[in-house]
Amino acid sequence: MANAPEDSTDKALEDVFYPADRVPFVDWDEFSGAKPTVVLTGVVTFLAFVTGLSNLSQTPLVLDGPLSAAVDLPLAFVRFGGVLFAFVLGLVTVGLQRRKRLAWRVASVVFLGLVLLPLATFQPTDIPLLVLTLVTYPLLVRNRHRFDQSLGLSPIQIASLSAIFGVVLYGTVGAYGLRGQFLELDSWGDAVYYVIVTIATVGYGDITPMTAEARWFSLSIILFGTGAFTVAVGALIGPAIESRMATAFGVMTASELTLLEDHIVVLGYGDVTASLLEELGDETEVVVVTPDEETVASLQGEGVNLLTGDPTDEGILRDARVGTASGVVVGSNDDARDVLAVIATKNVNPDIRIVAAATDEKHVEKFRTVGADEVINPRSIGGRLLGQSVLGGGQTESLLDGRGPRDEAGGTDDSE
Numbered sequence: 002m003a004n005a006p007e008d009s010t011d012k013a014l015e016d017v018f019y020p021a022d023r024v025p026f027v028d029w030d031e032f033s034g035a036k037p038t039v040v041l042t043g044v045v046t047f048l049a050f051v052t053g054l055s056n057l058s059q060t061p062l063v064l065d066g067p068l069s070a071a072v073d074l075p076l077a078f079v080r081f082g083g084v085l086f087a088f089v090l091g092l093v094t095v096g097l098q099r100r101k102r103l104a105w106r107v108a109s110v111v112f113l114g115l116v117l118l119p120l121a122t123f124q125p126t127d128i129p130l131l132v133l134t135l136v137t138y139p140l141l142v143r144n145r146h147r148f149d150q151s152l153g154l155s156p157i158q159i160a161s162l163s164a165i166f167g168v169v170l171y172g173t174v175g176a177y178g179l180r181g182q183f184l185e186l187d188s189w190g191d192a193v194y195y196v197i198v199t200i201a202t203v204g205y206g207d208i209t210p211m212t213a214e215a216r217w218f219s220l221s222i223i224l225f226g227t228g229a230f231t232v233a234v235g236a237l238i239g240p241a242i243e244s245r246m247a248t249a250f251g252v253m254t255a256s257e258l259t260l261l262e263d264h265i266v267v268l269g270y271g272d273v274t275a276s277l278l279e280e281l282g283d284e285t286e287v288v289v290v291t292p293d294e295e296t297v298a299s300l301q302g303e304g305v306n307l308l309t310g311d312p313t314d315e316g317i318l319r320d321a322r323v324g325t326a327s328g329v330v331v332g333s334n335d336d337a338r339d340v341l342a343v344i345a346t347k348n349v350n351p352d353i354r355i356v357a358a359a360t361d362e363k364h365v366e367k368f369r370t371v372g373a374d375e376v377i378n379p380r381s382i383g384g385r386l387l388g389q390s391v392l393g394g395g396q397t398e399s400l401l402d403g404r405g406p407r408d409e410a411g412g413t414d415d416s417e
Contacts, residue, residue: 053083
């Protein structure tokens, strides 16, 4: 009975970090989870681009596929579709990597359109694209619940995108309305082409304003268009640059943690966390959440993901992917803050297993009351080990080394 506290503590640690029911012979999620889906989508993007280049290089392009006999697909769609789909899927792959719901919806539609291309031409170079698309689409559907993040655009980003759309709309309607004052501008398509070329400052010269009114209108498109485009680039690219700089200083961002699954989230950094990280080793993915920037700097190079933030903030916990984690460890030196962290964790994921380290034994029951599954008091355990050592129990070193008395004896009770 004297060893009951130590046995229960070891069992609690084993249940969180080495759960028996999560060690199957083959981890199928490694082949069918969110990460493989994103990787396969990237490969499909590459194959779509190669197929598109192949179709563009063929003159004439022959439609001998089974679909062409039933549906009369436009030749322009088949010829340019591969490259256009590839550019769209490139953006979609980035969105899927960040688990954006919008990216999943776009991908589910684009994949259906992408299948039409190989079925229309059915050339040898199209077969890999067709096969991989048919393999990736079921995975995309199977993992739809894992791509659950909103687009999350800031007000300035929404405003900048709206400004670009507004300028294109203004230019298209205005150019078409003044089409009689332009050379070679006769249709809506010509108007859109002229506006895009003007905003991009390419200026091929095939469509030319012939009157002063048309020239002033073109000048307004240039001013409004380049201004809106510059603001949009700063608003959309700026956060990505800040993210890279933050990573260089040891700080992860929410988007860089989106593909984590079955990892361990450590809330706070205290006296027991260093030995905890050493015990977990490199085989377990770990995210350490702490508000202390000095602690983050000291943990650089330790092979763990670092997220600077308040462990009691539910938004930060969602960024740390508590919803897909296999366990949470609450281990700072502040019991009051740790109790709040347990409450916040349960609010985000009521089913997550939580192990808490209480610095004061009188707070153990408080941790259990708010939802901690196991509570460990390092001081109490250390006192028991000291007691066993001074009484000559002979088990202290084996416990500290992670070996039980049965291991030292060379077998278990069953073998004896």
